[in-house]
Amino acid sequence: MQLINKKKPNLKALLTTATCALLGGTAQAATANAEETWNFDTAFMHYAETDRVTATELIIAGKKTFANDKILSLKLTFDTLSGASANGAVAQPTPQTFTRPSGNGQYTIEGGNTPLDDTFQDTRVQFTGQWTQPLWKDYTVSVGGNLSKEYDYTSASINGNIAKDFNNKNTTFSIGTAYAFDSIEPEGGLPKPFSAMLIGDSNSPSFESEFNETRIGQDETKSTFDVLFGLTQVINRNMIVQLNYSFSTASGYLTDPFKVISSVNSNGEAQEYLHEHRPDERTKHSFFGQTKYHLDSGVLDASYRYMTDDWEIESHTFDLRYLVPFSNGHYIEPHVRMYTQTAAEFYQPFIKEDDSLPSFASADYRIGELDSYTVGLKYGMPIGNGNELSFRLEYYHQAPKSNGTEAFGVLNDVELYEPINAIVAQVTYSF
Amino acid sequence: MHKYNILLVISIMALSGCSSLGVQPWERDLLAKKEMALTSSPIDAALDDHIYFSKEATSGGRSFGGGGCGCN
Amino acid sequence: MSKKSGPKKPSLNKAIPKRKVQCISREDGFTLSFFSMASLCEVLIDTDDKALAIKMGDIAANEAWRIEDKYSRYDKNSLCSKINADAGSSVEIDEETYQLFQFVQQCYDMSDGAFDITSGVLRKAWFFDGSDNVPSKNAVNALLGLVGWHHVEYSAAHILLKQGMEIDFGGLGKEYAVDRTVLLLSEIANVPVLVNYGGDIAASGNRKNNQPWQIGIDHPSFEKNSSPHVTLKNGAIATSGDANRFLLKDGHRYSHILNVKTGWPVETPPNSITVAAPKCIQAGFLATLALLQGVDAEEFLSEQDILHWSIR
Numbered sequence: 001m002q003l004i005n006k007k008k009p010n011l012k013a014l015l016t017t018a019t020c021a022l023l024g025g026t027a028q029a030a031t032a033n034a035e036e037t038w039n040f041d042t043a044f045m046h047y048a049e050t051d052r053v054t055a056t057e058l059i060i061a062g063k064k065t066f067a068n069d070k071i072l073s074l075k076l077t078f079d080t081l082s083g084a085s086a087n088g089a090v091a092q093p094t095p096q097t098f099t100r101p102s103g104n105g106q107y108t109i110e111g112g113n114t115p116l117d118d119t120f121q122d123t124r125v126q127f128t129g130q131w132t133q134p135l136w137k138d139y140t141v142s143v144g145g146n147l148s149k150e151y152d153y154t155s156a157s158i159n160g161n162i163a164k165d166f167n168n169k170n171t172t173f174s175i176g177t178a179y180a181f182d183s184i185e186p187e188g189g190l191p192k193p194f195s196a197m198l199i200g201d202s203n204s205p206s207f208e209s210e211f212n213e214t215r216i217g218q219d220e221t222k223s224t225f226d227v228l229f230g231l232t233q234v235i236n237r238n239m240i241v242q243l244n245y246s247f248s249t250a251s252g253y254l255t256d257p258f259k260v261i262s263s264v265n266s267n268g269e270a271q272e273y274l275h276e277h278r279p280d281e282r283t284k285h286s287f288f289g290q291t292k293y294h295l296d297s298g299v300l301d302a303s304y305r306y307m308t309d310d311w312e313i314e315s316h317t318f319d320l321r322y323l324v325p326f327s328n329g330h331y332i333e334p335h336v337r338m339y340t341q342t343a344a345e346f347y348q349p350f351i352k353e354d355d356s357l358p359s360f361a362s363a364d365y366r367i368g369e370l371d372s373y374t375v376g377l378k379y380g381m382p383i384g385n386g387n388e389l390s391f392r393l394e395y396y397h398q399a400p401k402s403n404g405t406e407a408f409g410v411l412n413d414v415e416l417y418e419p420i421n422a423i424v425a426q427v428t429y430s431f
Numbered sequence: 432m433h434k435y436n437i438l439l440v441i442s443i444m445a446l447s448g449c450s451s452l453g454v455q456p457w458e459r460d461l462l463a464k465k466e467m468a469l470t471s472s473p474i475d476a477a478l479d480d481h482i483y484f485s486k487e488a489t490s491g492g493r494s495f496g497g498g499g500c501g502c503n
Numbered sequence: 504m505s506k507k508s509g510p511k512k513p514s515l516n517k518a519i520p521k522r523k524v525q526c527i528s529r530e531d532g533f534t535l536s537f538f539s540m541a542s543l544c545e546v547l548i549d550t551d552d553k554a555l556a557i558k559m560g561d562i563a564a565n566e567a568w569r570i571e572d573k574y575s576r577y578d579k580n581s582l583c584s585k586i587n588a589d590a591g592s593s594v595e596i597d598e599e600t601y602q603l604f605q606f607v608q609q610c611y612d613m614s615d616g617a618f619d620i621t622s623g624v625l626r627k628a629w630f631f632d633g634s635d636n637v638p639s640k641n642a643v644n645a646l647l648g649l650v651g652w653h654h655v656e657y658s659a660a661h662i663l664l665k666q667g668m669e670i671d672f673g674g675l676g677k678e679y680a681v682d683r684t685v686l687l688l689s690e691i692a693n694v695p696v697l698v699n700y701g702g703d704i705a706a707s708g709n710r711k712n713n714q715p716w717q718i719g720i721d722h723p724s725f726e727k728n729s730s731p732h733v734t735l736k737n738g739a740i741a742t743s744g745d746a747n748r749f750l751l752k753d754g755h756r757y758s759h760i761l762n763v764k765t766g767w768p769v770e771t772p773p774n775s776i777t778v779a780a781p782k783c784i785q786a787g788f789l790a791t792l793a794l795l796q797g798v799d800a801e802e803f804l805s806e807q808d809i810l811h812w813s814i815r
Contacts, residue, residue: 011613011792011807013455015785018609022602023682023782043474047482057481059474079481081502124500146499153501170453178495226495232469234453237461242469246491256503288492292467296713299466305492315489323466327532327549327711329692341488366503367488378475386690392475398486424482428474460737460781 038062045426052116052420053083070133073144077126084116088259088363089273090350091115091414097199098273101258102188103211105202114418117258124150138165146180155182161228170234178226185219186257192216193277194357197260214275220253238295244288254278261363262350268409271353276362278346284309298324313367315341330381335394337374343367343403349416350405365400365417372398376424387431394424470494524564526557531711532694535560539567540575540677542701546684549695549710559691563684567700570680574603574672576623583672591666601659603672603679610788611652617795618788621664622763623671624649629761629768643766650763677703678741678787685783697735698783705739705783733812735779741786743794744775744814760794769797776800779810 040062047055057079064072087098094111100119109115130144140163148155161176184190188211191197195214200207228246235241260273290303301321308314316339323333344367346360376394383389400417407416454462461467470476470493484490485502520538527534532549533556546563548556574583586594596604610618624646628638649667656663664670672679677700684698685705695708697716706716715734733740743760760769772794780786789809793800804811 009613011789012780012809014609014613015780015782015788018606018613019682019782019785022606022679022784023686041474043478045478057478059477061474075477077477079500122501126499148499150501155499155501157499159495167453168455176495180499182499182501184501226491228491228495234462236452237454237458240462240467240469244492246495248491284489286489286492290469290493292469292471294461294464294467296709299464299471301471303493305489307489307492313488315487317489317492323471325466325693325709327694328552328555329694331693339483339487339489344488366486370487372487382692384691396482396486420486424478426475426478428472 038064039430041428041430043426043428045424047422047424049083049420049422051084053081053085053120053422055079055081068134071131073128073130073132075126075128077124077128079124079126081120081122081124083120084118085120086365086418087115087117088256088261088276089115090262090264090270090363090411090416091418092270093410093413096270098260099197099199099202099211100188101186101191103198103202103208104188106199112414114415122150122152124148124153135162138169139163140165142176152186153182153184155180157181157224159226163230172230172232174228174230174232176226176228176230178224178228180224180226182222182224182252183219184222184253184257189215189218190220190253190257191275193255194274194361196263197273197275199273222250222252222254224248224250239291239293242288242290244286246284246286246288248284248286250282251280254280254282256362256364259362259364261348261361263353264350264409264411265353266409268350268407268411270350274351274361276364277360278362279311279360282309282311298322311367312345313341313343315339330379333378333380335374335376335378339372339374341370343369347403348405349402350411368417369401369403370398371401372396385431387429389430390428392424392426392428396422396424398422522564522568524557524560526553526560528553532556533560535563537564537567539564540571540680540700542677544700545698546688547697547699547716548688549708550692555692555694559688559694559696562687562691563698566684566687567680570676570683573600574676574679576669576671576673583670586662586664587669590664590668593661593663595660596657596662598659600662601657603675604657604662606784607652607675610792614788614792614795616652617763618674618792619650619652619763620670620672620674621652621655621668622650622761623669623673624667625761625763625766628766647766650766674791675784675787677701678739678783681705681739681783703739703741703783703787704735706735707737710736733777738779738781739783739786740777740779741783741790742775742777743787743790744773760791762795769795771798772796773800773813776804776811776813778804 043059045057057077059075059077061073061075089096089098091114092111095108096115097106097108098115098117099106100117102119126146126148128144128146130142132140132142135141142161144159146157157178157180159176159178161174163172163174165172192214198211198214226246226248228244230242230244232240232242255276255278259276261276262270263272263274264270284307286305286307288303288305293300303319305317318338321333321335323331325331344362346358347362347368349363351361374394374396376392378390378392380388380390398420402417465471480490522537524535524537532547533553535546535548535556537544544567546560548559550556572578573581575581576583578584582600607620628642628646630636649665654665654668681698681700681703682705685696685707688696689707693708695710697706698704704718715736718733718735760772761767762769776790776793778786778790778793780789789804793804793811796803801813
């Protein structure tokens with residue numbers, strides 16, 4: 001007997017959809033109500049720089065997939081930060097004394113050392129929620145919000161995204177937008193830009209009023225608006241590519257209230273420490289490309305990001321991961337990341353006291369010229385019933401560099417651009 | 432502005448050339464694997480993003496770049 | 504020579520083997536074997552972890568036995584037997600059975616009615632024992648009224664057969680068990696496995712050095728090309744054929760593949776046809792469907808761009 005075919009049915013395609021429900025659906029029927037349970041990821045991470053900042057972070061994330069591909073994601077993050085970080089002043093061959101940003105006490109740095117402020121001790125809690133669902137045929141929409149709170153900083157944001165599939169779901173185009181509102185209220189208030197740090201004795205009776213002279217307020221805010229355009233394309237059975245363009249503009253208080261810049265004399269000796277001042281607007285453009293390629297022996301993940309902004313910072317990021325599965329279900333994933341950035345237009349490691357003050361200046365090496373690299377390894381294993389345990393160990397090396405500013409006098413006798421080394425250790429358990 | 436024109440052209444070319452690339456639904460066996468998702472470890476990505484947001488001048492690119500914290 | 508002989512009982516009723524799983528070592532791992540659905544069933548697992556292999560073998564065997572106990576027509580206590588015994592009344596079904604019926608419905612539609620799990624009643628007229636006991640036209644026509652999936656009413660919770668109708672999962676049961684086994688094993692560990700239930704086979708996972716599984720098929724066509732192996736990396740193969748079940752009368756070979764619309768065997772199907780597809784249940788359906796095309800079996804599969812091998 002013949003199939004009656006005015007137009008021959010594509011059996012392969014019909015069969016594919018016919019078995020989807022049977023073999024996908026019954027798996028859930030066999031393990032009662034599997035689709036109504038949550039999938040959790042929990043992770044514990046410790047970050048430690050040699051002699052500087054250490055941070056510990058705990059994440060608990062849950063995801064529930066409802067009928068019709070609706071997904072709810074919730075995440076709770078706790079982190080604590082402690083240790084010392086550079087306060088922006090240059091090293092000197094002689095000891096230096098600074099006042100803590102809160103005004104409560106002084107600290108002294110030995111000669112030859114990069115000045116580090118160790119008053120940082122902060123605990124933060126963050127809650128994130130995201131809802132994703134299909135909307136009309138081929139469209140997926142997602143909305144979410146984020147709330148973060150720490151002792152002196154609060155941030156609230158919302159985001160929305162819409163994506164459309166084309167070409168049999170081989171191509172996806174998406175547009176997303178986000179808005180964040182941050183508020184900072186540091187202990188000791190906000191410093192007047194370029195005001196000199198008051199060095200004295202915090203316990204003396206006149207200190208407090210003199211300290212307040214250097215302050216301009218108790219709190220400030222910052223708004224950030226982002227737009228993201230994304231294109232995802234399946235190349236072939238083994239390969240998928242993503243290209244993103246994002247635009248971000250921040251306005252408000254963008255200065256770091258804890259950082260200073262040294263004002264030095266003609267011999268490079270620091271005379272005063274001036275509070276830094278950054279513009280109240282920053283616009284960034286990022287171009288990001290990523291590919292995932294399934295080789296016979298593993299999965300390759302390679303990505304590149306280029307960023308340029310109106311502070312004249314330009315950066316390039318290369319990231320490469322290679323996941324190698326073993327026959328027993330374990331896997332190993334080596335990882336390499338390379339990063340380089342150019343300095344912000346107003347970055348300078350110090351100010352010459354004889355020069356007129358620029359409109360903006362910051363000695364924060366994080367917006368200076370720097371290179372960094374990361375090498376790491378991740379090891380994962382399944383733990384019965386679809387659970388997974390993984391370990392990640394990474395080494396992060398950051399090398400700040402000169403932006404061309406010439407050193408002179410005693411500044412030639414000290415390390416102006418001290419590199420930073422950090423270890424990241426993480427354990428993740430998914431169930 | 433020149434770079435935006437280039438990006439627009441690339442996007443249009445990419446979308447129109449895209450119809451010849453891709454796979455049939457039954458060829459998605461490898462692509463469907465968890466390891467082949469573009470962000471296969473969202474927890475690792477979130478932790479790394481937080482580290483690099485607070486130690487470097489660039490954030491985002493893959494997704495929204497807001498730090499949501501006072502660490503930079 | 505004409506000889507009247509009575510219907511032969513299916514040989515399954517003799518010496519039903521005990522339910523146990525054997526574990527044998529081999530070069531790259533282990534082979535777990537057991538008996539189910541009237542076939543020798545094997546699960547080949549590439550791992551060094553013997554405890555894991557045994558655990559996976561147990562899971563595979565239990566799933567195969569579960570499906571057999573639920574859907575075998577030969578088991579008096581199975582759901583299939585209950586549905587058949589209660590034909591004429593509504594019988595309650597579960598989610599899994601509903602999804603199988605949904606699949607069966609799609610097969611029925613895709614094959615334009617040729618693939619029909621209610622065709623089992625026709626065996627009351629046809630006994631393919633190699634004898635010349637060909638039934639009369641009247642006997643066949645009487646049974647045709649009880650054939651036709653379009654007469655079946657079902658929902659997510661029930662099935663209602665017309666009185667006298669029967670369903671038979673024989674054309675899908677083993678293939679479904681193969682696919683279910685692969686699914687369950689992949690949830691336990693990410694190791695390469697090959698599941699072979701009496702010639703219905705599926706493989707998954709990346710083997711060491713990217714080598715595929717070597718499957719020997721007793722196909723004369725392969726002997727001609729001196730390549731007795733099919734290599735399989737991922738996906739499934741299923742074989743349908745009438746090599747052992749046919750009637751021979753007056754020099755005419757009546758194959759056991761029945762055309763459900765007429766009740767008579769399909770003319771000149773291949774002796775055996777093997778089809779490759781991503782899932783075993785798909786391969787099984789396509790192999791059966793191809794056989795139903797009779798002389799056009801191979802052309803039918805080629806037109807659909809389906810990988811296959813046949814013996815005539």
